[in-house]
Amino acid sequence: MPAAGKARASTGARERLMAATEQIMGDEGYAAATSRRVAELAGVKSTLVYYYFPTMDDLFVAVLCESGERALARMRAALTADDPLRVLWLINTDTRYTRLSTEWMALANHRKVIGAELKVFAERVRDIETAAVTMVLRAHGVDLTEFPPVVMSILLTGAARIICNESAVGMVQGHEQLRTFIEQFIAHYPLAVRPADQGGPG
Amino acid sequence: MPAAGKARASTGARERLMAATEQIMGDEGYAAATSRRVAELAGVKSTLVYYYFPTMDDLFVAVLCESGERALARMRAALTADDPLRVLWLINTDTRYTRLSTEWMALANHRKVIGAELKVFAERVRDIETAAVTMVLRAHGVDLTEFPPVVMSILLTGAARIICNESAVGMVQGHEQLRTFIEQFIAHYPLAVRPADQGGPG
DNA sequence: GTCTATAGACGGATAGAC
DNA sequence: GTCTATCCGTCTATAGAC
CATH class of the missing domain: 1.10.357 (Tetracycline Repressor; domain 2)
Incomplete structure (x- = not known):
């Protein structure tokens, strides 16, 4: 997991991933909140999800x-x-x-x-x-x-x-x-x- | 879809499939109620699901x-x-x-x-x-x-x-x-x- | 920090034999 | 009515390049 106590680096992909997860979950249900879908909505590749969150459960x-x-x-x-x-x-x-x-x-x-x-x-x-x-x-x-x-x-x-x-x-x-x-x-x-x-x- | 108005034929696979769906949905959530899983619990092959129900939504x-x-x-x-x-x-x-x-x-x-x-x-x-x-x-x-x-x-x-x-x-x-x-x-x-x-x- | 490539399992659904 | 075989898509997660 990346820097937590320091200043927020970069573009905030982590935040966008979380926001995307929440939106998809609300719109289409938890089953639709897959690593690929949330990554797409956040504008990143699906593998980045696992950089910030060890598993999908951790993201949830x-x-x-x-x-x-x-x-x-x-x-x-x-x-x-x-x-x-x-x-x-x-x-x-x-x-x-x-x-x-x-x-x-x-x-x-x-x-x-x-x-x-x-x-x-x-x-x-x-x-x-x-x-x-x-x-x-x-x-x-x-x-x-x-x-x-x-x-x-x-x-x-x-x-x-x-x-x-x-x-x-x-x-x-x-x-x-x-x-x-x-x-x-x-x-x-x-x-x-x-x-x-x-x-x-x- | 098979005989509805006539006497219940055979072993009741349709009923078992529905019961299995309900059980899995309650135990593990709707996302876990897949054609393969419900069929396994009902003791039949997954393709039989589509004989009784055109789509999974119809089963639900x-x-x-x-x-x-x-x-x-x-x-x-x-x-x-x-x-x-x-x-x-x-x-x-x-x-x-x-x-x-x-x-x-x-x-x-x-x-x-x-x-x-x-x-x-x-x-x-x-x-x-x-x-x-x-x-x-x-x-x-x-x-x-x-x-x-x-x-x-x-x-x-x-x-x-x-x-x-x-x-x-x-x-x-x-x-x-x-x-x-x-x-x-x-x-x-x-x-x-x-x-x-x-x-x-x- | 973000990517490409990929492994390996599982999904819905269909064709067609018996 | 139930099966085998199969198509093709999606899933979580990892390895490793940049």
Whole structure:
């Protein structure tokens, strides 16, 4: 593997290879992300893949890691907003990453390293989301024992995942009713105040 | 394609090929379900695949159809039970089919025919589930305008999907709390009575 | 850092014998 | 209905030149 701690040399073939892998995987599935295909899209020869990544699995893992960190950064940045619940909903219903994350889940089912990586990533996401929900519920004086924040976190992301998965195949049955319901629910838990600043309206 | 309306001839190679495809797809992913591999597992030569199915895609579609009909039958049978909400939860948290359905979703993203088939299947499932929830809510005198049955249906299946997907990679964070919460919720909506027989306890 | 050339396995699909 | 033989393309990965 080439220089990592030093200044990025040359044209960034490594980065282009990773970007190409992600794109092909999202467009045509993990099986289509072969050394030849990703190299072609990156504008290099297929053998260069093995210069940067010992095996194709190593390439996949690298792409997943980077992609996961990017997603976490997006999430952390967004959740500083006034309305964490709504932001959580919007992030999780964003269909741009649906296909890709489905591919990762499928890959994780039969590639141990991918599964392990996906697990730690999912745990970090859950931690961030649950922290945000905790802040909101606490600000409204909700009993966190009776209504654990992690539960609302899962209910919200679960509903969002259904919407994304179904939209991916053109199914929209019940989505509008769900969106309306969630919107009403979220509206009951606004957070435009500092967490320690009030007692909770209802 | 061979005799369909007549009596099942011979050894059932066609059925074995379909079963083998489903198994390999679940165990090793759709990319591993090649004509040679499924034929080997079914105990026939790979060329026989093309006798029964013009292309590999046709084989996949056939397997998905049959598998979908089986799932629908299971669901319909289970939902005649006393406690439809609990049955719905149990069916959807069954992790035996998680890997397989993830593969189908991934395949659906880049094979139009699979996506179309998955869509009609998902719609039929949603219809059955929503009908069951409607029955329960109506029996308890819930205002179906304020709380649409399809919404509870999606919330329940969404939470279940999260549990299944995460369990598949060994993640269990918050699952116990979610199960407890759902269990309590379901307990509030028992249905051991005939739908038209009472007014609702509260 | 990027290339050419190549090994060796496996893929979908067809022709035609039995 | 099931097989043998085969075409031809693609795959991961390596050796070694520049």
